Amino acid sequence: MAKKIQAIRGMHDILPAQAPVWQFLEDQARAVLERYGYSELRTPLVEVTELFKRSIGEVTDIVEKEMYSFEDRGGDQLALRPEGTASCVRAAIEHSLLDQPQRIWYSGPMFRRERPQRGRYRQFHQIGVEVFGLDGPDIDLEVILLTRQLWRTLGLKDLRLEINSLGDADERAQYRDALVGYLEAHFDQLDGDSQKRLTTNPLRVLDSKNPDMRALIAGAPNLLDHLGDTTRTHFETLCAGLDAAGIAYQVNPRLVRGLDYYNRTVFEWITDALGAQGTVCAGGRYDGLVAQLGGRPTPAVGFAMGLERLIELIDTSRIETGPDAYLVAVGERAQADAVRLAERLREQIPALRLLCHCGGGGFKSQFKKADRSGARVALVLGDDELDQGTIGIKPLRDNGEQRNVAIDALPEALTDFARGGGF
Ligand code: ATP
Numbered sequence: 001m002a003k004k005i006q007a008i009r010g011m012h013d014i015l016p017a018q019a020p021v022w023q024f025l026e027d028q029a030r031a032v033l034e035r036y037g038y039s040e041l042r043t044p045l046v047e048v049t050e051l052f053k054r055s056i057g058e059v060t061d062i063v064e065k066e067m068y069s070f071e072d073r074g075g076d077q078l079a080l081r082p083e084g085t086a087s088c089v090r091a092a093i094e095h096s097l098l099d100q101p102q103r104i105w106y107s108g109p110m111f112r113r114e115r116p117q118r119g120r121y122r123q124f125h126q127i128g129v130e131v132f133g134l135d136g137p138d139i140d141l142e143v144i145l146l147t148r149q150l151w152r153t154l155g156l157k158d159l160r161l162e163i164n165s166l167g168d169a170d171e172r173a174q175y176r177d178a179l180v181g182y183l184e185a186h187f188d189q190l191d192g193d194s195q196k197r198l199t200t201n202p203l204r205v206l207d208s209k210n211p212d213m214r215a216l217i218a219g220a221p222n223l224l225d226h227l228g229d230t231t232r233t234h235f236e237t238l239c240a241g242l243d244a245a246g247i248a249y250q251v252n253p254r255l256v257r258g259l260d261y262y263n264r265t266v267f268e269w270i271t272d273a274l275g276a277q278g279t280v281c282a283g284g285r286y287d288g289l290v291a292q293l294g295g296r297p298t299p300a301v302g303f304a305m306g307l308e309r310l311i312e313l314i315d316t317s318r319i320e321t322g323p324d325a326y327l328v329a330v331g332e333r334a335q336a337d338a339v340r341l342a343e344r345l346r347e348q349i350p351a352l353r354l355l356c357h358c359g360g361g362g363f364k365s366q367f368k369k370a371d372r373s374g375a376r377v378a379l380v381l382g383d384d385e386l387d388q389g390t391i392g393i394k395p396l397r398d399n400g401e402q403r404n405v406a407i408d409a410l411p412e413a414l415t416d417f418a419r420g421g422g423f
């Protein structure tokens, strides 16, 4: 036998049995985004590597260790996108979308060469939002409200919100000095990674996931103490908005996020139900990024959520799978006619999800397949029914009696069935 080829580690097939929950999540998200007036933007999966280096930052986990970058046959340095924001900004500048405020969303796979584990994959999926051209705390509030609305729609409880303000660039520079002073005084207690970060990207030390570093980080100077009046007011107005909207949140002064482009508001939605990989949604402001990528200075705010992590939280029992009906055909003529009849039924009843048995077989084996398909009714066609112009309807789940109706009366009969709670 020929050697089997397997999928790449950390990159997963989404099988037909899992697809309904993905579709549920994507459908609900799209519906919520439309309710808030956001428009979709689709960008390529591959961009020049430079785009991510300049936006995410050279000294970040993503750019240093995780990017799938390569030289293409023409000698260009390209990368599979590790996240969506940089591409959205690139596209928005390229197509002059930034003359007016824009509310944009995107969805799709992202690629990072991390160590695969629960909640952490090498190809994973995000839905994200980017708003351009609005600089007030009102839009920060809107994007957070939008996420809460989505959790409600998905039936997710027990997500907690953490927020922080990173200040503006000069405030952060000032804070950076204070932090470096503190960390240098405790240099011996820093782990290897943090010792490196101290010179390259000291704020990232606060983001360390090493439990041994926790006490040290807890004693570090507080970023919020370094905010100026404008950024402080921005943050306080957001907090007041969250209070008024009845959203519980925790201010976490150590929340810094792993990408360099953020400023002012940052936030994460976190669950305790998934172990170490508990952040399901993360975002914030990035007012400097558009200019940094060559556009006119444009304030911006956005977030991205990790679909694999959200999928784990969704209660799948409320998600319908399988067709409504399964067409069973026994008898030579009925079988020869089944696909054509099924086609006619689909035309008559466009909302009907009808799976037509193919490949022959006896009554019993066809019914077994009908059961396994998850359909609620079997439509039964035999040669007798064919001669009489009728068709049998047999409920599959509550073991009801089969009754025969004229084929022309089937749409009504099925509507009745649906009204009776059948569909
Ligand atoms: P983490 O701290 O978990 O590494 P991050 O800061 O790298 O997250 P972002 O780049 O902000 O994450 O991405 C937003 C969301 O995308 C995360 O909160 C998470 O839900 C999801 N995500 C990020 N990386 C992965 C991954 N490798 N596999 C699955 N989901 C991911």
Ligand code: MG
Pocket (backbone or CB within 6 Å): 061, 258
């Ligand atoms: Mg990460």
